[in-house]
Amino acid sequence: xxxxxxxxxxxxxxxxxxxAIILDRISTAIAERGWCAIALAGGxxxxxxxxxxxxxxxxxxxxxxxxxxxxxxxxDHPDSNQLMARIAWLNKVPxxxxxxxxxxxxxxxxxxxxxxxxxxxxxxxxxxSGELPVFDVILLGIGDDGHTASxxxxxxxxxxxxxxxxxxxxxxxxxxxxxxxLINQARCVMFLVAGSGKRSAxxxxxxxxxxxxxxxxxxxxxxxxxxxxxxxxxxxxxxxxSA
Numbered sequence: 001x002x003x004x005x006x007x008x009x010x011x012x013x014x015x016x017x018x019x020a021i022i023l024d025r026i027s028t029a030i031a032e033r034g035w036c037a038i039a040l041a042g043g044x045x046x047x048x049x050x051x052x053x054x055x056x057x058x059x060x061x062x063x064x065x066x067x068x069x070x071x072x073x074x075x076d077h078p079d080s081n082q083l084m085a086r087i088a089w090l091n092k093v094p095x096x097x098x099x100x101x102x103x104x105x106x107x108x109x110x111x112x113x114x115x116x117x118x119x120x121x122x123x124x125x126x127x128x129s130g131e132l133p134v135f136d137v138i139l140l141g142i143g144d145d146g147h148t149a150s151x152x153x154x155x156x157x158x159x160x161x162x163x164x165x166x167x168x169x170x171x172x173x174x175x176x177x178x179x180x181x182l183i184n185q186a187r188c189v190m191f192l193v194a195g196s197g198k199r200s201a202x203x204x205x206x207x208x209x210x211x212x213x214x215x216x217x218x219x220x221x222x223x224x225x226x227x228x229x230x231x232x233x234x235x236x237x238x239x240x241x242s243a
Contacts, residue, residue, distance in 0.1 A: 025038075039066040184222045186224055191220075
């Protein structure tokens with residue numbers, strides 16, 4: 001794993017830097033394999049990044065978009081990660097509908113939805129059961145509690161290592177989420193972190209010794225490149241040397 005930590009002075013520069021990395025990764029993936037698979041994060045921080053991507057002229061037919069996690073709400077619900085990405089980016093560009101791979105939240109049992117999304121991944125990547133997809137880019141954020149995707153502290157999802165997709169839990173509310181083992185297969189994982197509220201969690205995530213199950217973002221160690229892109233407010237007190 002190659003780990004790169006950068007503290008950008010402002011959110012605007014954070015978005016500019018993350019856009020440059022993503023465009024480079026998309027270009028490389030298409031040049032090497034003919035297509036690019038990217039998994040999106042929810043939350044407020046990546047929204048301006050998605051808006052910036054929507055302004056680019058890209059070979060949209062060669063880009064496939066997935067989600068790393070989803071709240072178990074209808075697709076038109078204000079809390080839907082899919083809805084946010086569609087409004088900020090996907091509805092603005094001529095990407096084929098078949099290249100957009102949202103997580104279904106229509107099942108009565110969210111466990112069934114998780115299994116169906118895992119099966120969709122296996123079919124898309126042409127894998128056998130038990131194999132894990134390799135994404136070109138997976139975007140992540142962190143919560144003030146140190147969670148990432150829908151991998152929350154001390155929840156059952158953190159113990160799932162033999163699946164690609166599992167059921168997360170946020171205060172009793174189900175979420176569908178990539179497992180950390182799937183995330184760690186990626187060629188590139190990029191954390192976007194903004195705001196002073198993340199400093200405490202970051203200190204533990206980057207600490208030499210801390211509990212992975214209390215700060216789940218510590219479990220992310222991809223086979224490829226790991227970017228931590230922080231704005232000044234988030235990274236102000238972080239020692240890059242310790243990172």
